[in-house]
Amino acid sequence: MSREGTTTVAGPIRVLVADDEPMIRAGVRAVLATDPGIEVVAEAADGHEAVELVRAHRPHVAVLDVRMPRTDGIDAAAEIRRTVPGTGVVMLTTFGEDDYILRALGVGAAGFLIKSGEPEELLGRVRALAAERRDAARERVAGLTPRERDVLAHLGGGLSNGQIARRLHLVEGTVKAHVSSVLARLGVDNRAAAAVVAHEAGIPPPPPPEQR
Structure with a gap:
C-alpha cells in the first residue's frame, strides 16, 4: 500500500x-x-x-x-x-x-x-x-515495436543473443540487429542499461523454458 x-x-x-x-x-x-x-x-x-x-x-x-x-x-x-x-x-x-x-x-x-x-x-x-x-x-519503451519489446524483455532476463534467438525462433543476426535498434531507441549504450529500463518500465523477464 x-x-x-x-x-x-x-x-x-x-x-x-x-x-x-x-x-x-x-x-x-x-x-x-x-x-x-x-x-x-x-x-x-x-x-x-x-x-x-x-x-x-x-x-x-x-x-x-x-x-x-x-x-x-x-x-x-x-x-x-x-x-x-x-x-x-x-x-x-x-x-x-x-x-x-x-x-x-x-x-x-x-x-x-x-x-x-x-x-x-x-x-x-x-x-x-x-x-x-x-x-x-x-514512455521510452512506448516507441518500441512488439518484436523489440520481446527482445527487451529477454535482455531484462540477462539472455545472450544466441539464447534470445532460440527463444524467439530467430536467427542470431536478426536478434543482434533488434538489440542494436532497442539500445538506440532507448538512448542507452549497453545491454545492462537496457535491462534497467525494462525493469523500471514494468516489462517482466520471460519465464524459463519448460523442461522436457
Missing part, C-alpha cells in the same frame, strides 16, 4: 546515499529502512565514489549531500544526470545553502531536502521521484 501523497511503484525502490558524515548516512539509511518498499543498495562518502556506485548499481534515486570532499554533490549530480539519466537526484542541504540549491537544480537535481527535516519528507520525495523515473521509462 502506498503512503499518503505518494504514487505506488511496483518492486523495490533502489537508493544510493552519499554523505561524508557517517552519522548522517546512518540516519538516512535508518529512515529509508522504515519503508519496506525501499532498498539502500549503496553508500558513498564522497561525490566521486557516489558517481561510480551509481554507474555500478543504477539506483532509481541518489540522495546526495551538497558539500562533499573530492567531488562535491553538485558536480556529482551533474555527472549522474549526464551518464545515468535514469537515476533521479535529491540533494541534502542545511539552512543557508540557497546558492548551492540553485546550482544543484540547474544541473538537473530533482529537488532538495533539509537535513533537519521530517523523515516523512525524505520517504515521500524518494517514492515520488522513483515513480517519475518509472513513468519516464514507460
